Amino acid sequence: MGQLDANYENTENAADADVILVRSAKMHEMEFGENLKAIARAGAGVNNIPLDRCAEEGIVVFNTPGANANGVKELVIAGMLLAARDIVGGINWVKGYDEDGDIAKAAEKKKKAFAGTELKGKKLGVIGLGAIGVLVANAATHLGMEVYGYDPYVSVDSAWRLSRNIHHAKTADEIYKECDYITIHVPALEDTKGMINKDAMGLMKDGVVILNFARDVLVDQKDIVEALESGKVHRYVTDFATQEIKGADGAIVIPHLGASTEESEDNCAKMAVAEIRDFLENGNITHSVNYPDCNVGVRGDAERITILHKNIPNMIGQFTTLLAQEDLNIALMTNKSRKEYAYTVIDVDGIVSDEVAAKIKGVSGVLGVRVIR
Numbered sequence: 001m002g003q004l005d006a007n008y009e010n011t012e013n014a015a016d017a018d019v020i021l022v023r024s025a026k027m028h029e030m031e032f033g034e035n036l037k038a039i040a041r042a043g044a045g046v047n048n049i050p051l052d053r054c055a056e057e058g059i060v061v062f063n064t065p066g067a068n069a070n071g072v073k074e075l076v077i078a079g080m081l082l083a084a085r086d087i088v089g090g091i092n093w094v095k096g097y098d099e100d101g102d103i104a105k106a107a108e109k110k111k112k113a114f115a116g117t118e119l120k121g122k123k124l125g126v127i128g129l130g131a132i133g134v135l136v137a138n139a140a141t142h143l144g145m146e147v148y149g150y151d152p153y154v155s156v157d158s159a160w161r162l163s164r165n166i167h168h169a170k171t172a173d174e175i176y177k178e179c180d181y182i183t184i185h186v187p188a189l190e191d192t193k194g195m196i197n198k199d200a201m202g203l204m205k206d207g208v209v210i211l212n213f214a215r216d217v218l219v220d221q222k223d224i225v226e227a228l229e230s231g232k233v234h235r236y237v238t239d240f241a242t243q244e245i246k247g248a249d250g251a252i253v254i255p256h257l258g259a260s261t262e263e264s265e266d267n268c269a270k271m272a273v274a275e276i277r278d279f280l281e282n283g284n285i286t287h288s289v290n291y292p293d294c295n296v297g298v299r300g301d302a303e304r305i306t307i308l309h310k311n312i313p314n315m316i317g318q319f320t321t322l323l324a325q326e327d328l329n330i331a332l333m334t335n336k337s338r339k340e341y342a343y344t345v346i347d348v349d350g351i352v353s354d355e356v357a358a359k360i361k362g363v364s365g366v367l368g369v370r371v372i373r
């Protein structure tokens with residue numbers, strides 16, 4: 001990783017690390033070392049990381065929003081094409097043809113078994129209009145699809161990037177009732193888990209195609225298998241293999257390849273390393289998922305104290321009092337909060353002793369202190 005200079009050292013031993021770079025590995029059961037200051041998820045979904053425990057232990061968790069979105073978008077389009085025509089069945093038939101006869105002639109006779117439909121003119125519903133959903137929605141309009149989008153929390157940025165040709169669905173039910181293809185691009189949260197279940201599928205058109213490149217838990221696995229068996233759902237295209245879905249007729253199951261492109265892997269790694277360097281060297285937080293973002297610029301000559309703490313009254317007063325007692329003048333101070341957590345950055349004129357740093361650490365509600373020299 002050429003972005004890191006000689007001040008950085010690689011370790012395979014997580015217990016020693018100041019920072020962990022992670023992809024999809026599950027970290028919920030992991031004990032974190034004393035030194036750990038940050039975890040950077042090279043990707044979007046952070047359901048593999050215990051965000052609240054990290055916040056309580058003063059560990060800032062970052063992700064890389066949008067860095068792999070194009071990779072996923074392209075696979076979703078491929079998924080729609082694989083669902084529309086029996087391309088996989090056709091390829092397997094050719095591979096398995098072991099007669100001596102004229103395969104070209106046999107293929108012409110056989111091909112009707114693999115015929116399908118076109119995407120043009122079909123209605124696509126996109127649930128979740130973030131980095132991936134917007135790209136999928138816009139791309140589908142260029143394939144001649146009529147696209148409906150649903151996202152009650154859509155960001156201003158996403159709204160700007162969304163093609164004006166997308167119909168604005170006011171409810172998920174509108175998507176379920178209207179669309180021939182439905183693709184979900186929402187995070188795995190308590191309120192999204194199992195959102196595609198028997199009730200939701202009951203509202204959908206017979207023969208609907210459902211695509212899930214977001215997370216397995218969003219789709220009730222028992223209900224989707226039943227819906228495939230009954231023919232209610234024609235194809236379920238998913239990037240997540242589960243025991244329930246892997247052998248089901250009508251399921252097209254991909255082994256989590258959405259972000260597995262050279263470009264996406266590169267983009268994610270670069271963004272993660274840039275976030276980490278800025279955090280370690282300047283104390284800036286960009287794209288955190290458990291602490292507020294905060295940018296105070298590049299550190300100059302002044303020593304910089306960064307404090308992760310609970311978002312409760314009188315924290316700043318206590319920090320400034322402790323610094324005043326040491327005769328340290330404050331050159332810059334910023335405080336940002338996000339729900340129950342907050343972050344304060346203070347540049348001081350003078351040397352921050354280990355004793356004063358320890359006193360700040362000892363303030364009730366402080367979760368982590370660093371002095372960047």
Ligand SMILES: NC(=O)C1=CN([C@@H]2O[C@H](COP(=O)(O)OP(=O)(O)OC[C@H]3O[C@@H](n4cnc5c(N)ncnc54)[C@H](O)[C@@H]3O)[C@@H](O)[C@H]2O)C=CC1
Nearest residue numbers: 044045128129130131132151153185186187213214258259
């Ligand atoms: N298959 C793969 O390799 C990959 C999968 N993913 C998955 O896709 C998900 C989405 O990724 P991005 O688009 O990059 O994330 P994003 O954060 O840019 O977009 C998520 C969107 O979902 C919306 N949303 C949240 N709750 C919703 C709800 N109940 N109904 C409708 N919309 C809702 C949000 O407002 C946001 O606009 C990730 O959380 C991750 O789980 C992401 C990257 C790669």
Ligand SMILES: O=C(O)CCC(=O)C(=O)O
Nearest residue numbers: 023024043044045259260
């Ligand atoms: O890193 C990967 O391969 C998975 C990407 C992913 O699922 C995500 O970014 O949420």
